[in-house]
Amino acid sequence: MENRSMKGWLYLLPAILFLGVFMVYPLIDVFIYSFEEGYNSASQTYFGVGTYNYSYVLHDPYFLQAVKNTLILVAITVPVSTGLSLLISLGLSNIPKLRNLFQTVYFLPYVTNTLAVGLVFMILFRKTPYTDGLANLVINFFGGESIDFIDGPYWAKMFVLCLYTVWVVMPFKILVLTSALASVNETYYKAARVDGTSRSRIFFRITLPLISPTMFYLIITGFIGAFKAYSDAVALFGTNLNAAEMNTIVGYVYDMLYGDSGGYPSFASAAAIILFVIVLTITCINLLVSKKHVHY
Numbered sequence: 203m204e205n206r207s208m209k210g211w212l213y214l215l216p217a218i219l220f221l222g223v224f225m226v227y228p229l230i231d232v233f234i235y236s237f238e239e240g241y242n243s244a245s246q247t248y249f250g251v252g253t254y255n256y257s258y259v260l261h262d263p264y265f266l267q268a269v270k271n272t273l274i275l276v277a278i279t280v281p282v283s284t285g286l287s288l289l290i291s292l293g294l295s296n297i298p299k300l301r302n303l304f305q306t307v308y309f310l311p312y313v314t315n316t317l318a319v320g321l322v323f324m325i326l327f328r329k330t331p332y333t334d335g336l337a338n339l340v341i342n343f344f345g346g347e348s349i350d351f352i353d354g355p356y357w358a359k360m361f362v363l364c365l366y367t368v369w370v371v372m373p374f375k376i377l378v379l380t381s382a383l384a385s386v387n388e389t390y391y392k393a394a395r396v397d398g399t400s401r402s403r404i405f406f407r408i409t410l411p412l413i414s415p416t417m418f419y420l421i422i423t424g425f426i427g428a429f430k431a432y433s434d435a436v437a438l439f440g441t442n443l444n445a446a447e448m449n450t451i452v453g454y455v456y457d458m459l460y461g462d463s464g465g466y467p468s469f470a471s472a473a474a475i476i477l478f479v480i481v482l483t484i485t486c487i488n489l490l491v492s493k494k495h496v497h498y
Contacts, residue, residue, distance in 0.1 A: 236472040276429060295383045324438060
């Protein structure tokens with residue numbers, strides 16, 4: 203048994219070393235940087251140790267705006283994208299002959315470059331001297347006034363960002379959910395139909411519990427992905443997200459390192475640790491909820 207145990211640890215050793223070097227060590231390093239006040243990356247020096255970096259970040263209006271944007275993005279895009287993906291997957295499961303074709307069509311946005319999709323959305327929503335964009339043409343057709351979705355009011359910009367994020371993440375969720383639905387044993391459905399069970403009851407009592415592990419996986423990864431959002435906002439509103447009031451927490455960290463306000467690794471580290479704590483908290487809450495509602 204001891205030889206087998208040692209052999210198992212030897213198999214795991216490359217993965218453990220990889221995770222230690224590229225994940226655990228950087229996390230510890232960032233945690234240390236977050237307490238070093240006035241850290242200078244060029245000279246590798248700092249003038250004090252304390253919680254000033256956290257105090258500065260938590261009182262920075264740009265960071266608070268980034269937190270607000272990120273929380274709104276998470277609260278809207280995760281449930282909407284998951285719900286729509288489930289509905290589309292249910293529809294695809296009822297047309298087995300065309301399922302592969304539609305899966306390919308729905309998966310195309312996922313393999314398309316994020317910035318390219320963002321440019322398409324800019325064309326659809328940005329007002330220019332030549333056109334108000336396709337979205338405004340539709341609004342005008344129904345008697346509404348044109349809206350500047352890219353440089354206009356905050357709610358309009360957030361609407362476009364949420365719509366874009368949902369569009370980008372849905373293909374992967376559809377693919378995973380379609381596979382999960384296909385793996386459900388048909389015997390359960392046949393037995394339910396023999397008993398005269400309604401479709402809605404079949405869905406809530408059979409389908410949803412059996413695919414709940416997949417749903418839980420998509421929700422967890424959806425939360426983590428939404429909290430890490432940055433390239434989506436850049437694709438729509440450019441690199442100066444603070445001016446557009448559309449920055450995210452990851453964008454704030456990047457700006458503190460490399461942006462116009464760059465050169466403050468201690469502030470960036472503090473913001474990164476705060477993001478880590480938020481994501482860890484949300485994940486733990488989801489894990490606790492899953493114990494009651496996820497059927498393995």
